[in-house]
Amino acid sequence: xxxxxxxxxxxxxxxxxxxxxxxxxxxxxxxxxxxxxxxxxxxxxxxxxxxxxxxxxxxxxxxxxxxxxxxxxxxxxxxxxxxxxxxxxxxxxxxxxxxxxxxxxxxxxxxxxxxxxxxxxxxxxxxxxxxxxxxxxxxxxxxxxxxxxxxxxxxxxxxxxxxxxxxxxxxxxxxxxxxxxxxxxxxxxxxxxxxxxxxxxxxxxxxxxxxxxxxxxxxxxxxxxxxxxxxxxxxxxxxxxxxxxxxxxxxxxxxxxxxxxxxxxxxxxxxxxxxxxxxxxxxxxxxxxxxxxxxxxxxxxxxxxxxxxxxxxxxxxxxxxxxxxxxxxxxxxxxxxxxxxxxxxxxxxxxxxxxxxxxxxxxxxx
Ligand code: SAH
Ligand code: SF4
Numbered sequence: 001x002x003x004x005x006x007x008x009x010x011x012x013x014x015x016x017x018x019x020x021x022x023x024x025x026x027x028x029x030x031x032x033x034x035x036x037x038x039x040x041x042x043x044x045x046x047x048x049x050x051x052x053x054x055x056x057x058x059x060x061x062x063x064x065x066x067x068x069x070x071x072x073x074x075x076x077x078x079x080x081x082x083x084x085x086x087x088x089x090x091x092x093x094x095x096x097x098x099x100x101x102x103x104x105x106x107x108x109x110x111x112x113x114x115x116x117x118x119x120x121x122x123x124x125x126x127x128x129x130x131x132x133x134x135x136x137x138x139x140x141x142x143x144x145x146x147x148x149x150x151x152x153x154x155x156x157x158x159x160x161x162x163x164x165x166x167x168x169x170x171x172x173x174x175x176x177x178x179x180x181x182x183x184x185x186x187x188x189x190x191x192x193x194x195x196x197x198x199x200x201x202x203x204x205x206x207x208x209x210x211x212x213x214x215x216x217x218x219x220x221x222x223x224x225x226x227x228x229x230x231x232x233x234x235x236x237x238x239x240x241x242x243x244x245x246x247x248x249x250x251x252x253x254x255x256x257x258x259x260x261x262x263x264x265x266x267x268x269x270x271x272x273x274x275x276x277x278x279x280x281x282x283x284x285x286x287x288x289x290x291x292x293x294x295x296x297x298x299x300x301x302x303x304x305x306x307x308x309x310x311x312x313x314x315x316x317x318x319x320x321x322x323x324x325x326x327x328x329x330x331x332x333x334x335x336x337x338x339x340x341x342x343x344x345x346x347x348x349x350x351x352x353x354x355x356x357x358x359x360x361x362x363x364x365x366x
Contacts, residue, residue, distance in 0.1 A: 021078060
């Protein structure tokens with residue numbers, strides 16, 4: 001039978017509201033004027049966030065009539081999985097979108113003692129770092145809090161173990177989307193039940209936003225992608241350094257550490273013959289020593305960004321590490337995983353959309 005009036009617009013369009021993204025309080029408001037709205041909303045939030053269930057039939061303590069009503073007005077998830085890749089080392093990666101085909105990725109990272117996950121904060125990224133596949137793919141838009149928490153819940157359904165740690169190290173610059181990232185962190189803490197101390201935000205180094213984050217006083221863990229202690233080297237890697245050079249961004253990190261009492265991390269991506277010399281390491285140790293921080297070394301994960309970048313040898317990384325350690329700096333090295341499924345920043349989505357094809361050009365710092 002042909003559809004009448006405007007209805008053809010809606011053919012195939014799901015107009016139901018996703019519950020993921022709403023607080024228990026917001027769910028209660030949508031259930032009003034039911035008398036038991038608050039109580040039912042708490043139960044629903046527990047299923048959606050605490051137990052990560054995907055459909056209403058699984059919400060066993062709700063009456064069948066309510067479950068049917070809910071299924072008419074709401075969906076659970078805002079996201080669709082476009083691709084699911086599993087690595088031989090247990091790492092799993094999802095490529096997701098909200099129905100519009102603008103894909104982004106999230107990664108499940110099981111360790112012996114805990115399970116962590118890596119979430120995206122934007123579709124693409126406008127910061128234009130010269131070593132990063134996401135950066136070279138350009139930028140589409142910010143993700144909503146629902147789209148951020150939705151990634152966590154999809155990943156939680158892949159494992160029977162509890163994901164207790166979250167890092168914002170997927171696609172995008174979280175501090176360019178601070179309002180939604182803070183809202184997502186609120187949901188992860190209040191509704192999912194994660195400890196704020198187990199949530200890490202990694203930033204390219206936007207000084208005003210770091211200050212804003214410090215002012216919230218939230219005891220989340222902050223990591224700065226420092227990558228080089230010398231401005232001329234950092235500038236080559238990260239256009240943002242022209243706006244907020246090393247001294248300014250490190251001062252903001254020191255202030256953040258003081259304001260929150262939490263150790264900060266400096267991430268250092270090592271690229272052969274670009275930023276991996278012992279002089280680079282010495283400059284780095286002068287910059288960060290004597291203050292509660294950790295330097296995390298990340299060997300360059302190969303992506304062809306047409307810069308001729310490659311990964312330093314193990315010896316070279318060891319020497320870099322040695323210089324920092326002998327200056328008393330605490331150093332860790334990223335254990336790399338998920339190589340066989342391209343789990344490095346931006347790679348899977350890059351393959352999916354066609355290399356650097358679909359998004360606008362990187363614009364660097366505006
Ligand atoms: N935009 C934020 C968070 C996402 S990127 C930031 O830049 O900090 C997360 C981390 O992946 C950053 O430390 C980034 O420098 C690193 N990264 C990007 N491309 C990489 C590559 N090719 N190899 C290894 N690490 C990379
Ligand atoms: Fe963006 Fe981070 Fe990639 Fe730089 S490294 S382009 S800030 S995602």
